[in-house]
Amino acid sequence: MKLSGYEEMDRFEQEVRQWLERRGISFQSYETLPIQNRIVLRNLVCTPTQPTTDRQRRELYRKLCLSGIAGRESIDPTDFMPDKELNKFFSPLSPSEKLNYLEKF
Numbered sequence: 001m002k003l004s005g006y007e008e009m010d011r012f013e014q015e016v017r018q019w020l021e022r023r024g025i026s027f028q029s030y031e032t033l034p035i036q037n038r039i040v041l042r043n044l045v046c047t048p049t050q051p052t053t054d055r056q057r058r059e060l061y062r063k064l065c066l067s068g069i070a071g072r073e074s075i076d077p078t079d080f081m082p083d084k085e086l087n088k089f090f091s092p093l094s095p096s097e098k099l100n101y102l103e104k105f
Contacts, residue, residue, distance in 0.1 A: 011046075012042050012046045015045060015046045015092075015093070016030060016038075016041060016042060016045060016046065018093060018097075019041075019045045019092070019093055022093060022097065023089070025064055025065070029063075029064055030064070033060075033063055033064075037059070037060050037063055040052050040056045040057075040060050041060055041064075044057070044060075044090045044092070045090065045091075045092045045093070046092070054083065054086075057086050057087075057090055058078040058079075058081070058086065060090075061078055061081070061086060061089065061090075062078055066078070
């Protein structure tokens with residue numbers, strides 16, 4: 001059965017909420033992101049359909065996790081973050097994690 005556009009968006013939002021909660025990131029942080037970053041996050045964690053660049057992942061990580069740290073003269077901590085660690089951070093939830101989350105409701 002094909003989902004309507006609204007149902008699809010709702011499913012994506014639920015997956016993103018679950019992913020954020022699992023990572024200890026508030027949904028408010030997600031809501032304040034520019035739309036491009038929200039789309040990148042959706043592409044990373046909700047049944048990845050479109051490729052994302054290393055630059056996009058690092059920018060998104062900075063905005064979600066390091067927004068209060070950086071200043072004009074500071075060194076960007078993501079420059080020293082290995083790709084493997086970044087990929088692990090943005091890995092989608094497993095089917096069992098999704099099921100456990102839905103069982104709460």
